[in-house]
Amino acid sequence: MILDLDVQKVNKRAFFSRLLVLIVLLVVSFSTFQISYSAAVGVRVEATISLANSKKNDVSNIAMWLEPVGIGGRLPKQTMPYPTMRQKGKKFVPKVLLVPNGYYVSFPNDDPFPHNVFSPSEVKKFDLGLYQAGDSRDQLMNRVGVVPVYCNIHPQMKAFIISVKTSYYGLSNENGKVEIENVPNGKYTLKVWHERATAETLNKLSREVTVTAAGANLGNIQVDEDGFTTIQHKNKDGKDYSPGL
Numbered sequence: 001m002i003l004d005l006d007v008q009k010v011n012k013r014a015f016f017s018r019l020l021v022l023i024v025l026l027v028v029s030f031s032t033f034q035i036s037y038s039a040a041v042g043v044r045v046e047a048t049i050s051l052a053n054s055k056k057n058d059v060s061n062i063a064m065w066l067e068p069v070g071i072g073g074r075l076p077k078q079t080m081p082y083p084t085m086r087q088k089g090k091k092f093v094p095k096v097l098l099v100p101n102g103y104y105v106s107f108p109n110d111d112p113f114p115h116n117v118f119s120p121s122e123v124k125k126f127d128l129g130l131y132q133a134g135d136s137r138d139q140l141m142n143r144v145g146v147v148p149v150y151c152n153i154h155p156q157m158k159a160f161i162i163s164v165k166t167s168y169y170g171l172s173n174e175n176g177k178v179e180i181e182n183v184p185n186g187k188y189t190l191k192v193w194h195e196r197a198t199a200e201t202l203n204k205l206s207r208e209v210t211v212t213a214a215g216a217n218l219g220n221i222q223v224d225e226d227g228f229t230t231i232q233h234k235n236k237d238g239k240d241y242s243p244g245l
Helices: 002-040 199-205
Strands: 042-052 063-067 086-088 092-094 096-100 103-108 115-119 126-129 138-142 145-151 158-164 170-173 177-183 186-193 206-211 214-222
Touching: 042 063, 042 206, 063 096, 063 158, 063 177, 086 103, 096 103, 096 170, 126 138, 186 199, 186 214, 199 214, 206 214
Parallel strands: 042 214, 096 158
Antiparallel strands: 042 177, 063 170, 063 186, 086 092, 103 138, 115 126, 115 145, 145 158, 170 177, 186 206
């Protein structure tokens, strides 16, 4: 009889021990799910770009991105299709392309004549060579920074690829509005780039911002074009283009 009571006590202790372990596992699993779910659902960050001392007063194609503060995680793995910068009508489309650092960019030729895409940039120097209509070439952007892109045949063709260490970026539209979707809560370093602004001007626009569950409206960001001068680029051999191209 005493033995039976001892066995019952042991069974009860084992039952409650297992029940406690189960409850702990459920709580941990639920908490992990909540954290993962919260991290996966982001909010919208928006801003409006305006210009000062501008000759063109074109507020489109101004880049804005958010770099997470204190986080050294990897960027999402690239999947197909690659970000694309087309050659069409003797233009690069789009004129400005933002991509996470370490991603490939495709350069399809949609014109009925050949192109030679290249960049003399210190950030990413490359030369895709001459290729015909309907062909495409890929290029890895494995360093952070702004990469000007040209055609060795057509001097009017000019574009920019901005390789950034973040997945949260956007371009201004014709009204100067920028929207970045799905940004998780946290602190970020805001960065801005404009073709017709000096590096000093752009560096002054950089600041830390906080994104909450309510989102973030960064208000008006004014970019001053004062001090910027346009310099005609050379061909891939560092020489002037032949006249009439």
